[in-house]
Structure formats: structure tokens, C-alpha cells
Amino acid sequence: MTLAIFDLDNTLLAGDSDYLWGRFLVDRGIVDREGYETANARFYEEYKSGTLDIGEFLEFALRPLVENEPEQLLRWRQAFVEEKILPIIQPPALALVDQHRSSGHTLLVITATNRFVTEPIVQLYGIENLIATEPEIRAGRYTGKIEGVPSFREGKVHRLSDWMDENEGHDLEDAWFYSDSHNDIPLLSQVAHPVAVDPDPTLRRTAEERDWPIVSLRQV
Numbered sequence: 460m461t462l463a464i465f466d467l468d469n470t471l472l473a474g475d476s477d478y479l480w481g482r483f484l485v486d487r488g489i490v491d492r493e494g495y496e497t498a499n500a501r502f503y504e505e506y507k508s509g510t511l512d513i514g515e516f517l518e519f520a521l522r523p524l525v526e527n528e529p530e531q532l533l534r535w536r537q538a539f540v541e542e543k544i545l546p547i548i549q550p551p552a553l554a555l556v557d558q559h560r561s562s563g564h565t566l567l568v569i570t571a572t573n574r575f576v577t578e579p580i581v582q583l584y585g586i587e588n589l590i591a592t593e594p595e596i597r598a599g600r601y602t603g604k605i606e607g608v609p610s611f612r613e614g615k616v617h618r619l620s621d622w623m624d625e626n627e628g629h630d631l632e633d634a635w636f637y638s639d640s641h642n643d644i645p646l647l648s649q650v651a652h653p654v655a656v657d658p659d660p661t662l663r664r665t666a667e668e669r670d671w672p673i674v675s676l677r678q679v
Contacts, residue, residue, distance in 0.1 A: 460628050463559035464619070464646075465586070466638035467570040467577055470656045471556070473677055474547040475579055477520065477572040478503045481594035483539045484523055495615060507659060513571070513611045514645075521594055524575060532575070548583060554678040555637070556584050565629060569619060569646070571611035580658050588626075590618050615646045639672075641665065 467476040481499035484490045486541045498519055505511040532550060536572060563605040567588040568581045574591040583590045610618045635652040636643070640660035647653035655666035655673045666673050 461562070461564045461676075462567060462629050462631070462634040462650075463556075463562075463564040464567045464569055464636040465514060465556070466636075466643055466651070466656075467568050468572060468642065469639040470637055471552045471568070472547050472580070473552075473585060474543075474546070475503065475572075476544060476576050477541040477632070479547075480576050480611065481520070483535070486629050487535065489527070489535065490523060499552055506642070507640075508552060508660070511611075517570075517573075517592065517605060517609060518603065520573065521601065521603045521605070524594055524624065525603040529599060529601075535577065538573070539576075544580055544583070545666070548622075549676055549678045553584065555676060556586065556620050559635070560585070567622075568611055569615050571604075571609060571615070571642075588622075590615070590622055608611060612642050612644045615643065619646065638662070647671070 465471050468477065471641045478499060481495065485492050485496050485499070489564060502511060502516045502519065510667040521641055534637045565588065566584050567590065568577070569657065570577050570597060571592055573594050575594055577591045578589060590610050592609040593613070594604050595604040608614045608617050631650045633652075634650040635654065636647055636650040637654045638647060639656050639658055639662065641659055644662065644665055653671045655662050655665045655671055657675050658666060663673065665671070
């Protein structure tokens with residue numbers, strides 16, 4: 460069965476959910492404004508430049524999950540989705556997902572952003588399959604650690620391979636993958652149909668060199 464794989468941040472979304480979750484926490488006074496805002500902006504720039512230390516970032520990003528009660532986190536997340544995410548869901552992205560759904564393809568989002576943040580967002584697109592970085596939970600609380608490999612750069616290839624092993628009938632021979640980021644070149648290079656979506660400069664150059672399609676999912 461054909462796989463239609465989508466990156467989430469700056470691909471299906473016209474923004475970055477991980478970064479916006481940090482901004483939401485700052486705006487609500489849940490975290491220290493000066494320190495958290497500065498670190499959040501630094502990590503986002505490092506991600507875009509390709510210099511992000513994923514371990515250091517995850518230690519930072521998961522800390523609010525550790526420091527707050529799960530019930531409160533869920534209430535904040537609902538407000539976050541309503542305030543920060545709904546405005547950046549673009550009709551062309553919804554139409555693309557529907558196009559693949561109508562073709563009978565298996566829909567899958569793969570993202571480096573953690574599952575706590577991304578799961579309700581992916582549900583808004585009606586996509587059932589999600590590969591995300593998995594925060595560890597023990598005795599009903601987040602520990603600040605992760606389970607398995609973070610789905611970042613080559614980690615996406617690894618995690619997708621594991622997913623296909625567990626979900627028989629899927630391979631990359633006729634798979635699509637849509638992404639905006641040069642961090643996803645390792646996986647884009649593996650699929651039959653790589654598509655650069657509103658790409659960053661590095662991915663745009665690579666797409667042009669390799670004759671990959673370049674599209675935009677932003678509202679005109």
C-alpha cells in the first residue's frame with residue numbers, strides 16, 4: 460500500500476508547533492519569560508541552520524512536562540491548539556492530505572516534535588498514523604527523558620523503518636514524503652516521490668539539483 464508521509468512543522472502547518480508551544484508557555488507565564496524565550500529562539504535558529512543538538516534541545520523542551528501536573532498540561536495543550544495552531548492550518552495542506560486519502564494511500568506524519576505537542580494537531584488532519592519523538596512516562600508523569608530514538612534527521616529513517624516492520628504491506632518503493640527542511644534530506648532521499656514544500660534555502664538547492672518537485676501549501 461502506498462505511503463503518503465508528511466512532515467508537520469512548516470510543512471502541513473504554516474509555522475513550527477514546537478517553537479509555538481514554547482511561545483505559548485511564555486505568554487501564559489508558565490515558564491520564566493526571559494530565560495525560556497531566549498533559549499527557545501536559539502534552539503529554533505540552530506534547527507534551521509542544521510546545528511541543533513537534539514539531546515540538549517529535548518532536555519529543554521520536555522522540562523515543562525516534568526514540572527507540571529498531567530491534567531493541567533492537557534488543559535494548556537487544548538488552549539494552545541486553539542490559540543496557536545488552528546490559525547496556521549492552511550486549506551492547501553488539508554486539500555493535499557484529502558487528495559492522498561482519496562487515492563487510498565496510508566497517511567502518516569513523521570515529526571521531530573514530541574508526541575504530547577503533536578498528537579492533537581495530527582488528529583485535526585484526520586491522520587491516524589504518527590511517528591514523533593516519544594516522551595517517557597513513568598507512574599503517570601513525564602520523566603524528561605525519551606523512549607527510543609528521536610525522530611530527527613537520520614532518526615526519521617530509523618523510526619520509519621521500525622514502523623514499516625510493525626505495519627506490514629508498506630515500503631518506500633512508491634512512497635511520498637513532503638517536507639520543508641534540509642534536516643529531512645536523509646528521508647527524502649529514500650522515498651520514490653520526495654517533495655520539497657515551501658523549502659528552506661538548503662533544501663531548495665538540493666531539490667533543484669535532484670529535480671525534486673517544489674510546491675507551496677501556504678494560503679495565497
